[in-house]
Amino acid sequence: MDAVMTGRDAEIQDFLAANGLADAARAPLAGDASARRYERLTRADGSTLILVDTPAPAEDLLPFIAIGEALANLGLSVPAVHAADTGRGLAIQEDFGSETFSRLLAEDADPAPLYTLATDALITLHRSWPADKAAALGLPVYDAALFVEQVMLFPEVYGPAALGMPFSEQDRCEFETAWRAVVEPACAGPSSLLLRDYHVDNLMRLPRDGVRAAGLIDFQGAGTGPVAYDLVSLLEDARRDVAPELAEAMTARWLAAFPDRDAAAFRRSMAVLGAVRHTRIVAIFVRLALRGRRGYLVHLPRVWRLLEAQLAKPELAPVAAWFARHLPPEKRAGFVVPETA
Known part of the structure; x- marks a missing residue:
């Protein structure tokens, strides 16, 4: 399996392992019109988080974190960001579920x-x-x-x-x-x-x-x-x-x-x-x-x-x-x- 793993796959695996999620089950989520990807991470206890994978962190991940903090300070609900590697365009955030x-x-x-x-x-x-x-x-x-x-x-x-x-x-x-x-x-x-x-x-x-x-x-x-x-x-x-x-x-x-x-x-x-x-x-x-x-x-x-x-x-x-x-x-x-x- 490791022999066919891409560089991006390895970065994601390292990021998840560093945040205690190496064994989490991963399932892709439908994305939007951008190049961002999302996966739902399910831990052994059944709780879930969202993995964000973006090739353009300066354009979306960094402003998402900054704007989200400002919105949360106003008493509005935004996904909490639990971990982020903004250099590599990866983040783990709160899972709001599926009830759009x-x-x-x-x-x-x-x-x-x-x-x-x-x-x-x-x-x-x-x-x-x-x-x-x-x-x-x-x-x-x-x-x-x-x-x-x-x-x-x-x-x-x-x-x-x-x-x-x-x-x-x-x-x-x-x-x-x-x-x-x-x-x-x-x-x-x-x-x-x-x-x-x-x-x-x-x-x-x-x-x-x-x-x-x-x-x-x-x-x-x-x-x-x-x-x-x-x-x-x-x-x-x-x-x-x-x-x-x-x-x-x-x-x-x-x-x-x-x-x-x-x-x-x-x-x-x-x-x-x-x-x-x-x-x-x-x-x-x-x-x-x-x-x-x-x-x-x-x-x-x-x-x-x-x-x-x-x-x-x-x-x-x-x-x-x-x-x-x-x-x-x-x-x-x-x-x-x-x-x-």
Whole structure:
């Protein structure tokens, strides 16, 4: 067995042995779209831990540890890191189990308590996040410039795929100008830690009290940015329909927790940042499909539906006008992504 062991296998074995887990049973877990790998480690007494194996510790393991510590200090639940070798990209962390919110919803759990818990966790975060913490951690700032830069993936990817030719330089400039006009006011309000991928796949139900019952995972890409972003990420999910009345109730719940905030401005920010997120996700899903990963295409009609609902709002008028000029309706949700680029 040792003769065929790779260098990485040997590093992992050494790491586990150094932490008293040489004899733990190992079982791979489903990962996300990144290069990280996860394994569940089961000890002789039946207790479990999670092994994290990443080739890019500076990009994900180090921020995961630092951000997790900050979140835990606010009274939120994140996996405790029991051991880490950040140089080699290995860590052993607490096992939150398998009760993701998405799994519970698929098993017909009542969505209202889960979304209420997720919203309350955001409220706790937005009430308590220290204003100077993100800078101390060296986290990126998700400001208007960065959101506009990210949304520019859409003309790069979608034009050649849907229209058979790239958008012209003038078209791209008009796209950028339209987005800048709507994103800048959307980012003008209060900011906090922005978790970025805050949705039911990244939330776990735990047997704990209060907001600690929401286990937060996959937050290593967090930065600082407008408070509306994570709430719209939760309520306008690319992978799952959320009933409009539930989304409205959660938005109202968040606003009730911050009665001094401008509710109309917050809703405008949600609309614009939701549109930013949906536009970028459309481009990402199409790019993945062109690279052979076509499983995400099942969600594309939903994302287009969410995007077009936001484009119909007055705060998105400049962007909606660009779409009306350059992308006919049949090249949106009804577009069939070709098998190859």
